Amino acid sequence: MRKPRTAFAFTVLFFVLLYLPVAVVVLFSFNSQKSLTVYEGFSLRWYEAFFADEALIESLGMSLRVSLVAMVGSLVLGVALALGLVRARGKLGLYAGFIMLVPLITPEIVTGVASLLLFKGLGIPLSTMTVMIAEITFSISYVTVILRSRVAALNREVEEAAIDLGATRWQALLLVTLPALLPSILASGVLIFALVFDDFVLAFFTTGVTPQPLSVRIYSAIRFGIQPTINAVGTLMLLGSIALIGLALLIPRFFGRRGGLSILSGE
Amino acid sequence: MIRLSNLSKSFGEMHAVRSLDLDIEAGQFFSLLGPSGCGKTTTLRMIGGFEKPSAGVILLGGKDVTYEPPNKRDVNTVFQSYALFDHLSVWDNVAFGLRRKGVAKAEITQRVGATLEMVQLGELGTRKPRTLSGGQRQRVALARALVNRPRVLLLDEPLAALDLKLRRQMQIELKQIQREVGITFIFVTHDQDEALTMSDRVAVMNNGVVEQCGTPEDVYERPATRFVASFMGTSNLMPGVYADGAVTLDGGLTVNVGQRSFADGTAVSLSVRPEKIWLSDFEDGMTRVRGTVRETVYSGPTTTYLIDLVPGVRVAVLEQNTARSRNEDRWAGGETVDLGWRTADCLVLS
Ligand SMILES: Nc1ncnc2c1ncn2[C@@H]1O[C@H](COP(=O)(O)OP(=O)(O)OP(=O)(O)O)[C@@H](O)[C@H]1O
Numbered sequence: 001m002r003k004p005r006t007a008f009a010f011t012v013l014f015f016v017l018l019y020l021p022v023a024v025v026v027l028f029s030f031n032s033q034k035s036l037t038v039y040e041g042f043s044l045r046w047y048e049a050f051f052a053d054e055a056l057i058e059s060l061g062m063s064l065r066v067s068l069v070a071m072v073g074s075l076v077l078g079v080a081l082a083l084g085l086v087r088a089r090g091k092l093g094l095y096a097g098f099i100m101l102v103p104l105i106t107p108e109i110v111t112g113v114a115s116l117l118l119f120k121g122l123g124i125p126l127s128t129m130t131v132m133i134a135e136i137t138f139s140i141s142y143v144t145v146i147l148r149s150r151v152a153a154l155n156r157e158v159e160e161a162a163i164d165l166g167a168t169r170w171q172a173l174l175l176v177t178l179p180a181l182l183p184s185i186l187a188s189g190v191l192i193f194a195l196v197f198d199d200f201v202l203a204f205f206t207t208g209v210t211p212q213p214l215s216v217r218i219y220s221a222i223r224f225g226i227q228p229t230i231n232a233v234g235t236l237m238l239l240g241s242i243a244l245i246g247l248a249l250l251i252p253r254f255f256g257r258r259g260g261l262s263i264l265s266g267e
Numbered sequence: 268m269i270r271l272s273n274l275s276k277s278f279g280e281m282h283a284v285r286s287l288d289l290d291i292e293a294g295q296f297f298s299l300l301g302p303s304g305c306g307k308t309t310t311l312r313m314i315g316g317f318e319k320p321s322a323g324v325i326l327l328g329g330k331d332v333t334y335e336p337p338n339k340r341d342v343n344t345v346f347q348s349y350a351l352f353d354h355l356s357v358w359d360n361v362a363f364g365l366r367r368k369g370v371a372k373a374e375i376t377q378r379v380g381a382t383l384e385m386v387q388l389g390e391l392g393t394r395k396p397r398t399l400s401g402g403q404r405q406r407v408a409l410a411r412a413l414v415n416r417p418r419v420l421l422l423d424e425p426l427a428a429l430d431l432k433l434r435r436q437m438q439i440e441l442k443q444i445q446r447e448v449g450i451t452f453i454f455v456t457h458d459q460d461e462a463l464t465m466s467d468r469v470a471v472m473n474n475g476v477v478e479q480c481g482t483p484e485d486v487y488e489r490p491a492t493r494f495v496a497s498f499m500g501t502s503n504l505m506p507g508v509y510a511d512g513a514v515t516l517d518g519g520l521t522v523n524v525g526q527r528s529f530a531d532g533t534a535v536s537l538s539v540r541p542e543k544i545w546l547s548d549f550e551d552g553m554t555r556v557r558g559t560v561r562e563t564v565y566s567g568p569t570t571t572y573l574i575d576l577v578p579g580v581r582v583a584v585l586e587q588n589t590a591r592s593r594n595e596d597r598w599a600g601g602e603t604v605d606l607g608w609r610t611a612d613c614l615v616l617s
Pocket residue numbers: 278281282283301302303304305306307308309310457
């Protein structure tokens with residue numbers, strides 16, 4: 001079928017609007033001059049400047065740590081929750097399932113402010129730890145939503161077979177159920193890592209003064225005038241994100257079966 | 268070996284199994300036969316420990332295991348869906364049970380190898396279950412259970428997913444394996460041919476109760492109830508009224524059946540199996556009736572005739588197409604034929 005011309009034009013326009021600003025950032029990260037409007041030649045000086053900037057590097061380190069902890073924490077809790085929700089008797093699973101969706105549709109600023117008020121109210125000083133806690137809380141929903149359908153699709157008889165063959169419930173979970181879920185677990189882990197690393201709003205409300213997550217640090221820096229270094233950081237973050245999403249998409253192929261992020265790959 | 272007494276299971280209002288009593292001897296090939304939804308799987312799952320009975324007792328070798336978990340019972344299951352571990356190789360699937368029990372490495376190697384040989388999968392140990400055919404997956408499921416040498420093996424319609432030819436082949440193999448290992452098999456099926464050909468004993472279930480339990484010959488030749496008679500093949504059930512050694516069919520025909528323990532005037536069903544009805548070479552003392560051929564169905568080794576005795580009373584008659592029978596001897600539709608059967612082959616069911 002031939003695609004109507006107007007639809008094609010709109011599609012092109014959409015992608016131009018979506019990616020042009022990003023392309024500008026990437027281009028100017030290689031600018032040899034400080035200008036943000038005129039491209040004057042290729043250089044890597046802003047990348048050098050970034051790696052020389054101790055404050056930025058410290059923020060990068062913190063963001064990586066937060067992402068890693070949030071990934072592991074939300075995976076452990078999210079997988080357990082998905083298993084529990086699917087297997088809960090009666091209506092409990094249904095209601096809990098709806099509640100799970102709430103964080104996904106709540107404006108992030110509300111979650112951010114709420115977290116801030118909670119920590120203040122409990123008298124917990126804001127720090128790396130509070131960012132981690134907030135990000136874990138926020139990410140559990142994603143993990144659970146992704147894994148729930150996979151858990152529901154598992155054949156209960158497989159776990160029963162393991163128990164029948166002498167495994168305890170825990171062994172059946174570890175040796176049979178979790179391996180069956182592994183592609184989805186890894187894929188959602190990568191997704192969470194990327195989401196948390198890129199997150200600004202929640203990090204902004206829950207971080208202490210130093211160190212700050214990279215996204216927050218960039219925001220603060222911009223308030224004092226835009227440095228081309230930021231372009232370099234942006235480009236690197238973009239590369240990292242693309243790599244992670246690509247990884248998330250490749251994981252199921254690696255296992256030779258479906259079950260990764262069907263949301264992303266549209267399978 | 269296994270004794271189920273007064274075993275019941277309800278799911279809310281739904282009574283899936285109702286006070287079941289069964290005795291299964293060691294080394295038997297025992298079949299649970301019945302239509303869909305009659306409670307076969309539920310019974311099997313209670314024996315396996317996956318379902319807690321609502322009432323009753325399960326004794327395994329004299330020991331009460333009613334509420335023991337599956338991993339504490341000396342029983343293994345071959346699931347209808349096979350339930351293989353897809354992330355493990357065929358070899359690791361089969362070794363799973365032995366590893367859980369902490370069997371020594373050398374012994375595991377020996378036993379897994381021998382079991383895979385027995386089910387003719389010796390070459391496929393390194394393959395993943397997903398790369399196997401249906402029949403091969405079925406064998407893996409069987410090997411994975413058998414390698415543990417349980418006292419009882421439970422099989423829930425293990426051949427249901429196979430095509431007819433493979434199914435026949437696996438029926439014979441399964442029976443051979445059972446004789447070889449001498450383990451008690453409890454085999455669930457809804458296929459009466461399968462149950463008849465494979466079993467030492469068959470329990471015919473309907474609506475959560477066992478209607479009859481006996482040898483294949485018992486349940487086929489001497490069905491205890493109307494349900495068993497009609498479930499075990501074609502049975503030519505003809506409604507009528509019993510009086511003084513004869514049944515008067517609804518169409519007015521009276522058939523001598525010999526003295527039975529029914530009161531005169533009892534509504535009964537008369538049944539004569541299609542292969543017990545003769546169309547020629549009658550013996551003395553046979554019950555003889557006349558009928559009109561309505562349909563002739565040729566199916567290779569046999570021919571089935573549908574014959575009206577009187578309007579509204581139709582029976583099926585099965586004839587062997589032997590070397591001596593000729594095509595032109597076959598009856599055609601509309602022809603009038605004589606039928607005969609021995610009084611002993613008449614079943615009278617309430
Ligand atoms: N977990 C359950 N909850 C509610 N009802 C159930 C459950 N398991 C089985 N039943 C009901 O119990 C009855 C017997 O089921 P069962 O699975 O034992 O039948 P079956 O003889 O194995 O049938 P099939 O040949 O179709 O497998 C059915 O009516 C079924 O709907």
